[in-house]
Amino acid sequence: MLKLPTLMRFLEIKIKMITFIKTQRGARKLIFQEYSYNKVKDGPDGKTYWRCDEIPLKYGGTATTDRNNSVFLGQPHNHAPSPTKIAVKRVNSTIKENAVTSPNTPRDLVNSSLEGISDGVKIHLPELKKLQKTVSRKRKNVGAICLVPHSLVEIDIPPRLRRTKTATQENFILSDSGTEDANHIIIFGCTTDVNRLIQCDTWVVDGTFKSAPNLWYQLWVIHGVFFNKTVPFIFAFLPSKSEVIYERALTTVLAKIDAIRPAAELS
Numbered sequence: 001m002l003k004l005p006t007l008m009r010f011l012e013i014k015i016k017m018i019t020f021i022k023t024q025r026g027a028r029k030l031i032f033q034e035y036s037y038n039k040v041k042d043g044p045d046g047k048t049y050w051r052c053d054e055i056p057l058k059y060g061g062t063a064t065t066d067r068n069n070s071v072f073l074g075q076p077h078n079h080a081p082s083p084t085k086i087a088v089k090r091v092n093s094t095i096k097e098n099a100v101t102s103p104n105t106p107r108d109l110v111n112s113s114l115e116g117i118s119d120g121v122k123i124h125l126p127e128l129k130k131l132q133k134t135v136s137r138k139r140k141n142v143g144a145i146c147l148v149p150h151s152l153v154e155i156d157i158p159p160r161l162r163r164t165k166t167a168t169q170e171n172f173i174l175s176d177s178g179t180e181d182a183n184h185i186i187i188f189g190c191t192t193d194v195n196r197l198i199q200c201d202t203w204v205v206d207g208t209f210k211s212a213p214n215l216w217y218q219l220w221v222i223h224g225v226f227f228n229k230t231v232p233f234i235f236a237f238l239p240s241k242s243e244v245i246y247e248r249a250l251t252t253v254l255a256k257i258d259a260i261r262p263a264a265e266l267s
């Protein structure tokens with residue numbers, strides 16, 4: 001039996017036209033000179049061994065990379081390179097990667113990823129709508145990674161986080177005016193705390209600016225004097241300190257109190 005290293009003609013390639021892409025399942029692929037390789041295994045000293053993904057047999061083309069990402073070609077390929085296939089893989093991978101990191105809408109992201117891509121490659125890609133769906137799906141899957149919003153209307157609390165519960169298993173989000181609202185207001189407070197606030201004869205309202213997230217102007221807190229102690233019960237992110245905004249916030253809180261009160265009185 002022939003040993004692989006004796007078969008290999010190690011050729012150092014000085015030009016680093018090397019890229020790594022990710023497959024659907026998150027595995028790394030090496031793209032080099034219009035050939036694409038699957039990882040075989042890690043070797044010593046930061047080396048990685050790769051084998052052509054087109055003919056994934058014992059005698060497919062091989063390559064080794066070192067920790068500086070220099071490529072050493074091993075066994076040659078017994079087929080021509082496939083620039084189109086490689087380009088398709090690259091685009092797919094770029095779109096998926098950008099889905100997680102880019103703040104652009106799925107449509108803008110797909111469009112910019114397709115800039116400069118030839119029609120010959122495009123016909124091998126899924127249709128635009130499908131690519132946009134891929135972006136949305138990918139974003140949903142990595143829900144933990146929230147994109148940094150640039151305006152209040154971009155702040156869309158993912159469903160997973162909307163269900164955030166307090167220690168007493170109550171909803172924490174009392175009201176969210178939504179992404180359509182340029183003066184987006186989010187109010188936090190659980191039923192128990194709203195009920196406690198109702199019992200307070202004295203309310204103390206206070207705004208803090210330091211603790212508010214960047215896009216909001218202030219964190220507005222409604223305290224109640226509860227058994228001789230001033231306790232914070234309701235928290236709201238407000239976009240300004242205008243009268244209109246205070247009124248809106250207070251009206252929303254009062255409406256919530258009205259909605260909660262009958263249940264409280266029954267219990």
Ligand SMILES: [Zn+2]
Nearest residue numbers: 052054061077
């Ligand atoms: Zn090959």
